[in-house]
Amino acid sequence: MKHKSILLLAAKAVLTLTTCVLICWIAPWLYHFATDRTHRTPFTLYSSVTGEFASIVHENGQNSYIGQSGQRYTEAQFDSILPMFYYRQLIADERLPDTLFGQAINPRTIQTENFIFRTMPAEVNKKTIPLYPLLESMSGRVDLEMPSDVFRITGKGIEFIDMESNRTDTAKSRLFTDALLRKGFAFPAQIVSGNGTTRKEYDNGYLLTDSSHKLYNLRMVQGRPYVRKIDMPDGLIPEHMFVTEFRNRRWIGFIADNRQRFWVLETGTYQFRQVELPPFSPSNTSMTIIGNMFDWTVILENQESGMLIAIDAGSLRKIKTMKTAQPTLTVAERIGEKIPQLRFLSPLDKKVFPYFN
Amino acid sequence: MNAFFYKEWLKNRWFYLLSAAFSLLLCLYVTLNLHRLCNLRGAAHFWEAALTKDAIFIQLLHYMPLLLGIAAALVQFIPEMLQKRIKLTLHLPCNYFYSIGSMLLFGLCMLCCIFLLNLSALGIALRSIFAPEIVSRILLTALPWYLSGLTAYVLCAWICLEPNWKRRVLNGIVSACVLRIFFMSDTPEAYNRFLPILAVYTLLICALPFISVERFKTGKD
Numbered sequence: 001m002k003h004k005s006i007l008l009l010a011a012k013a014v015l016t017l018t019t020c021v022l023i024c025w026i027a028p029w030l031y032h033f034a035t036d037r038t039h040r041t042p043f044t045l046y047s048s049v050t051g052e053f054a055s056i057v058h059e060n061g062q063n064s065y066i067g068q069s070g071q072r073y074t075e076a077q078f079d080s081i082l083p084m085f086y087y088r089q090l091i092a093d094e095r096l097p098d099t100l101f102g103q104a105i106n107p108r109t110i111q112t113e114n115f116i117f118r119t120m121p122a123e124v125n126k127k128t129i130p131l132y133p134l135l136e137s138m139s140g141r142v143d144l145e146m147p148s149d150v151f152r153i154t155g156k157g158i159e160f161i162d163m164e165s166n167r168t169d170t171a172k173s174r175l176f177t178d179a180l181l182r183k184g185f186a187f188p189a190q191i192v193s194g195n196g197t198t199r200k201e202y203d204n205g206y207l208l209t210d211s212s213h214k215l216y217n218l219r220m221v222q223g224r225p226y227v228r229k230i231d232m233p234d235g236l237i238p239e240h241m242f243v244t245e246f247r248n249r250r251w252i253g254f255i256a257d258n259r260q261r262f263w264v265l266e267t268g269t270y271q272f273r274q275v276e277l278p279p280f281s282p283s284n285t286s287m288t289i290i291g292n293m294f295d296w297t298v299i300l301e302n303q304e305s306g307m308l309i310a311i312d313a314g315s316l317r318k319i320k321t322m323k324t325a326q327p328t329l330t331v332a333e334r335i336g337e338k339i340p341q342l343r344f345l346s347p348l349d350k351k352v353f354p355y356f357n
Numbered sequence: 358m359n360a361f362f363y364k365e366w367l368k369n370r371w372f373y374l375l376s377a378a379f380s381l382l383l384c385l386y387v388t389l390n391l392h393r394l395c396n397l398r399g400a401a402h403f404w405e406a407a408l409t410k411d412a413i414f415i416q417l418l419h420y421m422p423l424l425l426g427i428a429a430a431l432v433q434f435i436p437e438m439l440q441k442r443i444k445l446t447l448h449l450p451c452n453y454f455y456s457i458g459s460m461l462l463f464g465l466c467m468l469c470c471i472f473l474l475n476l477s478a479l480g481i482a483l484r485s486i487f488a489p490e491i492v493s494r495i496l497l498t499a500l501p502w503y504l505s506g507l508t509a510y511v512l513c514a515w516i517c518l519e520p521n522w523k524r525r526v527l528n529g530i531v532s533a534c535v536l537r538i539f540f541m542s543d544t545p546e547a548y549n550r551f552l553p554i555l556a557v558y559t560l561l562i563c564a565l566p567f568i569s570v571e572r573f574k575t576g577k578d
Contacts, residue, residue: 007454008568008571011567014565026534127549133405150408161488163399163400163404164400166488344538350544352541352547352548354554
């Protein structure tokens, strides 16, 4: 009898808890579903021609082209003040200048120097399978090919697994492990970063940090290991690394360190250069860089706010900053922002776990 | 308890044998199909899909454990309610805590056995194609689906044993919302951190059917 009443009490407690959790989850969701609207963020780029940011704002079903100081442009004028971004339109209109800021430009150089880099917290924090394809960096062929094996890094060395047979290639594993050990690599690896895809023009291999946070570049050249130990400035401990394979071949990668600084790693010299950005952590802030030979527009956005920073492409110093325009909220939306909501899907890592917004 | 288990086995053995055969055949179909495709296109293609496109290859099994859990509860408890056999069970000279508890435990044990068989078969078949890292990702992605099957069984038993129709509808709404939580993301391994909490919750809601039984016993029709 006593057991029965305890059980019933426990059952009622579980039911009450379940109901409370469901109400905290569904009631605010219904409110947001009924009141929230989609907000368009204006597309903004830095113009080296005008020396300020310029945006495309969607107003009353039409696009308006507005400078940071409020000046309005026509569509053709907007193309002209952003010649590196709209160069194809300028070519079509026969309006592309042959020099800009004293530098000769042509479609080929513009295309080579333009790049777009994007990183989002959901991608950075996502759990990935620790198996990586190592492409041939110097095959002599124009098109890259996917290898027939992938590698994993264990506490003892690097292991290559042949995908068809699902077996370890012991000879190749030994060759690469020895090459890494010769350069002082201390297994296991802390960070392994690379782009294991053929959708790129060339291959920069992988950036690895070993168990003592030393940085290495690993590539496969003509089937042989190429390992380069990279000296880092004092106090730099990489936290997130992104191998870049842009057309201009200037950089091996971008690195965000534990002090929220952002660095570029140059090709050839393996020198680090710091980019003058506000503190940036890829695990909670998304970054988009739209770069050209004169300047970069860096867009940093997190859940609270957004910021645009113009960077000089040569010196990597800050030119100008601007806060992202905040959308005007209705009264219902402002109330909705204040209602705590139990959520399960985190926008930061795509994982399911309960949290209060 | 053994007598109750034996009674439930006699009543439901064909359902559980068929369920085990059906789910194993589905697992076999999924993995044999994958083997066939690997022979046609090469295993490397599927390794790449797993590594770069988050492919898990067993999407066909997504709702299978959930449906099995619901079906198991319906097959076990609906005849009890329709033929008023539950009244007889509750009048047996033993505490209903033991009688209904044994019935629920039997269903949960049988489902656990079927699900473990499924996961073991999948693990063995996939391991012959993929590295352990990929196999563990696929199985960890499938774990919340299987856990949803156990939860669905308990919640469905809670609904079936409830004597009042209005309450049944309310219980059904709560159950649907609870089960939705198990299917909130298609991202592989999205539930890794949440799984222990869901497992404990599944254990806790095993108490819910006793509310329905108590209401049945006190005649809240």
